[in-house]
Amino acid sequence: MQQKELANLILQGDFETVYSQTDNEFQNEISLDEFREVAEDFTKDITGLEFQSELFDNDESKQYVWIDDSGTKGIVAVFNKDDLMDGIQFLPVESYPETDEVFTKTMFSPPFKGEWLVVWGGINSLVNYHYEYESQRYAYDFIVVKDNKSYEENKELNESYYAFGKEYIAPADGVVVGIENDIKDNEPVGVSNTDDPAGNYVILDHGNDEFSHLSHFKYQSIVVKEGDTVKRGDLLGLVGNSGNSSEAHIHFHVADSSDLWDSKSIRINFDGNNDMHQGDIIKR
Incomplete structure (x- = not known):
């Protein structure tokens, strides 16, 4: 999986593929069923995710951010140097228009x-x-x-x-x-x-x-x-x-x-x- 494909996989409901790209520590903390439940709840009202940023942290990790089309929800995913996710967050997004x-x-x-x-x-x-x-x-x-x-x-x-x-x-x-x-x-x-x-x-x-x-x-x-x-x-x-x-x-x-x-x-x-x-x- 290419990192920037993550948002499309989540929108398609392919949570198993996304979960398979997380590291052992993440999987020890959160089961596939728990991950699926959170991801399904996050995506239920979303029709699109817009890529926001890519940031490297001294060759140790890479962070990617997406915001949904309403501007009220976002995803932050952090990949380690082995290209596995050691963190993914589904978050509310505040705005001050x-x-x-x-x-x-x-x-x-x-x-x-x-x-x-x-x-x-x-x-x-x-x-x-x-x-x-x-x-x-x-x-x-x-x-x-x-x-x-x-x-x-x-x-x-x-x-x-x-x-x-x-x-x-x-x-x-x-x-x-x-x-x-x-x-x-x-x-x-x-x-x-x-x-x-x-x-x-x-x-x-x-x-x-x-x-x-x-x-x-x-x-x-x-x-x-x-x-x-x-x-x-x-x-x-x-x-x-x-x-x-x-x-x-x-x-x-x-x-x-x-x-x-x-x-x-x-x-x-x-x-x-x-x-x-x-x-x-x-x-x-």
Whole structure:
């Protein structure tokens, strides 16, 4: 079975074939009859499933996501390196149509140079875990990958990750209204810093009640200060692994306030690409 054929097999009711592609651990937890019962209940009102994203996790696993034609149900399937499923979930999908089609007045570019992968991003919670939270609903997380891996050699060193130390740049003209530069970077396989979830960050005011929140900068790498006026493309600092972060990456969202928590996220109006979502490779 090819992974992308999974949705068609489920729609056709061929649950035995799907189940046969799960690994032993999955089958020890859930019987074929139990799996069939859940899958039949999930598909009873579905006429179609739309493929959403494909995401590789450092050659260890591959994740595939589908959403049904009503936008209220979804499937997340994770295949291991032996091409067997070690997990498949049939899930309800929340949506917020009243804000999904409201974009920023400011036109933005991605806050990086080169080629980056969207790890989290999109307008449902299956492809974007931020979506459940109003203050970060339309956030994006980006990493750098080569040959489906985000690091080379020793995964326990920040310097092994391709994103670590990359230039972190202003996505649009604005004024620096918030900054933190003194949070130490986490060890990649250690414990994330949940006490300071944004880690080192820069907040930019673009006018129109639109504020960029850019997080997880490298420790003491930020080169701007509060009150500075920046232009799109100006260097802000370097990508790091500070805050609630398991590896070096960029977190970027726009909200109607400079307050990280007491604000409402706004869908970002990217130049020429407003349908950016998980699994996309973005070049700039």
